[in-house]
Amino acid sequence: MKFNSKTVIGVGLILAAAFSRLIPHPMNFAPITAIALFGGMYFDKRIAPILPLAALMISDYFLGVYDGIVWVYIGFLLVSMLGMLASRNKSIGVIAGSTVSGSVLFFLITNFGVWQSGTFYPLTMSGLAECYVAALPFFRNSLVGDLFYSGVLFGSYALIVHYLPAAEQQQA
DSSP, rough: OOOHHHHHHHHHHHHHHHHTTOOOOTTTSSHHHHHHHHHHSOOOOTTHHHHHHHHHHHHHHOOOOOTTTTHHHHHHHHHHHHHHHHHOOOHHHHHHHHHHHHHHHHHHHHHHHHHHHHHHSSSSSSHHHHHHHHHHHHHHHHHHHHHHHHHHHHHHHHHHHHHSTTHSSSSS
C-alpha cells in the first residue's frame, strides 16, 4: 500500500475521530459508524474493514473490553461493507441514507447480541422485542452521533479535496 495524500488525509481524519471516542461525550455518541462508512466508501476493500476495527481496538485498549464486544465488531464490519456498496455514488443523499442504515444495522446486530447472551432478557421473541425497546434511548444518541460524525468526516474530506484536488485523484 502506498502512502499518498488520500491515504494520509483519510487516516488522519479517522484517527481524529477515534480519539474523540476517548474524550467525554454523551453515551453512544461516537464516531465509529462514520469511520466504517467513510473507510468503506473511500478506501480499498481490503483496507476499509481494518480502519474501524483499528480505531475500535485503539480506543478499546483505553476504554476496556466487555462481554459481547464481538457483536460490536461484527456490526462495524457490516457497516464498512455497507459503505463499500454505497461507494459508487457518494452523494449527500447516499451518505445520509447509508449513515441512517448503518445506525439501524448496528442497533439490530448489537442488541441481538445482548438478547442472545441470555443475561438480561429471556430467549423468546418477546424477550427480543423487550431488548430492542429498552435500547431505543441508546439508539437516539447513536443516530445523532452517527449523523454528526458522518457530516464531520465526509464534509472535512470534501473540503480537503476541494482545496487540494490532487488528493481525490489518488487511490488509497
